[in-house]
Amino acid sequence: MKHGADIYKYAKKRNCSPDEIIDFSSNINSYQPELNLTLTPQTISRYADSTYRDLKEVIATNYDIKSDEIALFNGATAAIYALIKSIKRKDFYLYAPLFGEYEQACKDAKKYIYKINRITDEESEPTEDSVVIYVNPATPEGSYSDLGKLFEIWMEKECIIIIDESFIEFEALPSLRKRIQEYKRLYIIQSFSKFYSCAGVRIGAIFAHKKSIQKLPQPLWNLSSFDVEFLKNRLQDQEFKESSLRIHKEQKAELLSILEKSALFDEIVESDANFILVHSPDAKKLFKHLLSHNILVRKCGSFDYLSDEWLRFAVKDKNSNSLLNVAFKSFINHS
Amino acid sequence: MKHGADIYKYAKKRNCSPDEIIDFSSNINSYQPELNLTLTPQTISRYADSTYRDLKEVIATNYDIKSDEIALFNGATAAIYALIKSIKRKDFYLYAPLFGEYEQACKDAKKYIYKINRITDEESEPTEDSVVIYVNPATPEGSYSDLGKLFEIWMEKECIIIIDESFIEFEALPSLRKRIQEYKRLYIIQSFSKFYSCAGVRIGAIFAHKKSIQKLPQPLWNLSSFDVEFLKNRLQDQEFKESSLRIHKEQKAELLSILEKSALFDEIVESDANFILVHSPDAKKLFKHLLSHNILVRKCGSFDYLSDEWLRFAVKDKNSNSLLNVAFKSFINHS
Numbered sequence: 017m018k019h020g021a022d023i024y025k026y027a028k029k030r031n032c033s034p035d036e037i038i039d040f041s042s043n044i045n046s047y048q049p050e051l052n053l054t055l056t057p058q059t060i061s062r063y064a065d066s067t068y069r070d071l072k073e074v075i076a077t078n079y080d081i082k083s084d085e086i087a088l089f090n091g092a093t094a095a096i097y098a099l100i101k102s103i104k105r106k107d108f109y110l111y112a113p114l115f116g117e118y119e120q121a122c123k124d125a126k127k128y129i130y131k132i133n134r135i136t137d138e139e140s141e142p143t144e145d146s147v148v149i150y151v152n153p154a155t156p157e158g159s160y161s162d163l164g165k166l167f168e169i170w171m172e173k174e175c176i177i178i179i180d181e182s183f184i185e186f187e188a189l190p191s192l193r194k195r196i197q198e199y200k201r202l203y204i205i206q207s208f209s210k211f212y213s214c215a216g217v218r219i220g221a222i223f224a225h226k227k228s229i230q231k232l233p234q235p236l237w238n239l240s241s242f243d244v245e246f247l248k249n250r251l252q253d254q255e256f257k258e259s260s261l262r263i264h265k266e267q268k269a270e271l272l273s274i275l276e277k278s279a280l281f282d283e284i285v286e287s288d289a290n291f292i293l294v295h296s297p298d299a300k301k302l303f304k305h306l307l308s309h310n311i312l313v314r315k316c317g318s319f320d321y322l323s324d325e326w327l328r329f330a331v332k333d334k335n336s337n338s339l340l341n342v343a344f345k346s347f348i349n350h351s
Numbered sequence: 352m353k354h355g356a357d358i359y360k361y362a363k364k365r366n367c368s369p370d371e372i373i374d375f376s377s378n379i380n381s382y383q384p385e386l387n388l389t390l391t392p393q394t395i396s397r398y399a400d401s402t403y404r405d406l407k408e409v410i411a412t413n414y415d416i417k418s419d420e421i422a423l424f425n426g427a428t429a430a431i432y433a434l435i436k437s438i439k440r441k442d443f444y445l446y447a448p449l450f451g452e453y454e455q456a457c458k459d460a461k462k463y464i465y466k467i468n469r470i471t472d473e474e475s476e477p478t479e480d481s482v483v484i485y486v487n488p489a490t491p492e493g494s495y496s497d498l499g500k501l502f503e504i505w506m507e508k509e510c511i512i513i514i515d516e517s518f519i520e521f522e523a524l525p526s527l528r529k530r531i532q533e534y535k536r537l538y539i540i541q542s543f544s545k546f547y548s549c550a551g552v553r554i555g556a557i558f559a560h561k562k563s564i565q566k567l568p569q570p571l572w573n574l575s576s577f578d579v580e581f582l583k584n585r586l587q588d589q590e591f592k593e594s595s596l597r598i599h600k601e602q603k604a605e606l607l608s609i610l611e612k613s614a615l616f617d618e619i620v621e622s623d624a625n626f627i628l629v630h631s632p633d634a635k636k637l638f639k640h641l642l643s644h645n646i647l648v649r650k651c652g653s654f655d656y657l658s659d660e661w662l663r664f665a666v667k668d669k670n671s672n673s674l675l676n677v678a679f680k681s682f683i684n685h686s
Contacts, residue, residue: 023397023398024400024401034400034541035393039397042398044396044397044398045396048392048393048395048396049392051390051392051394051395055386057383057386057548058370058383060383060386060548060549060550060551060552061379061380061383061549061553061582062358062374062379062550062551063358063379063548063550064550064551065359065369065378066359067359074592090425090553094570094573097570116548213392213395213396214396215395215396215397215399215576216395216396216398216399216575216576216577217395217576217577218425218553218573218574235428235429235432238426238429238551238553239553240575240578241550241551241552242552242575242577242578242581243549243575243577246395246577263526
């Protein structure tokens, strides 16, 4: 599967340590404060409470839902695979482009995959009793859509609705999770890795009506006790959230300004998430040039309807931005 | 699924904190030193190397195998489920009694389950081209068997052989993993939770011939980065291993002496692992009495061929042992 996080592969190519790669390809919150967590040997030694009651209560409070409306998995990817596998319906409508994981999970579960281009194809509709998947804000361009009208159409057709809101917190956008009580066939996929800056923590959630949650097969003891402690702590850390929102805003504005001032791109897509999609006929050359500066960005050729002329830049810290700026200038001087 | 680790349920019953339960029911190494691990924010923030190369090298050195002979899963239970699901053969011979997980995983994968009583039934043999499962040292009684003769029979019948060696390190017993290069149908299940005292760490392994490992479906990014760092550290900690072996020996001798001196049991089974199985016609009363002292032991009625007259005690620390001794004395005085 193609994915943004290939620093290990490129570090090997560049013959350097993964730490030396400036990773604009992974969409992880760039605010990464010191860990403020004391672990006792008991946390690690003993079996966790397999219901993860405490963590579910913290998540419920954080997302303003109830704790019996949450199912926890070993990462959002595991949640996606488990959910799709558990659905008996065969016809899946993917609003594309979107993460490669959804298509792969549908293939693994032997589903029929139909794609609707969510940017150009406003007329297409899924069939009755099908399953729809929408990532909001979307990847790879980060735009947020008010899904109100589509939601009505989907409900009328009694579709199972899967909405991935993994990037919704960077700009505190309105969520559809408030509608899980009203419509039992609605499932929200929530990753914590992105906003809470913890790709190494393998916990992801599905939010749904409590009756739908009860029907999901959930493995026993699937979560690391450290990860559980970390996430409980991080979700309750108000300072982390406030700083994240503030720093995200500043750093995104800085990134946008660097991208614009470089004059390297004929298109810069407005984003509601923590990454920016750009287009350049010279993207392939630029990708290589940036790599020679140990800067890794995301080539978007693996996304439906896009080519490697599209590049995606994650919002990163001040230092990374200024190194990017230097690399842009040297690209311009060499062209 | 029935399991030893029910401290949360019993803490609720007893109206106390799980920390107040003295847990003789979980077979976790009682040597639980302070954690000696520094985590950087980057460890948690960024995506791990999805091949887990470093950890595999540490495991390979520790178990004297090669790193391409290892597959890693989100805990030994996940390894068991994935392995059984990946096997096309239908007939599974379980040498019983054994962990409930194996039977459950076979049921989930719709296998035909046959049981061989490994204590009384020395004549029974699996059919040709079937799958055999043997836990060695065994649960719930902890006895280690030299499987040499059985292994020859299984190989002759071209069986797929699954050996669970999760308790083999407490008394440094000879392992069958050295034979994975010779016989491609041999799979060793290795839990790290027990000896390395980390039930909260969700990593378990399958050791097999590299060609068999390549055929196993392994999920991407299934491990917590913290867990990976912890396990790399712990597996290389010689002091931990030496102290564990020494303390285990002392504490097991102490537990055995307490069990014997109590004169409460008409059978005490010799064990090669970190738990001791005992029998008493009064076991049900004793279980309740111990619980009134906040001591939880394992009732063995859920194991094949056993009843709740069998109890299992894990090897625990000095303090737990002396509390157990006090509880035994008060039971005798009240009877």
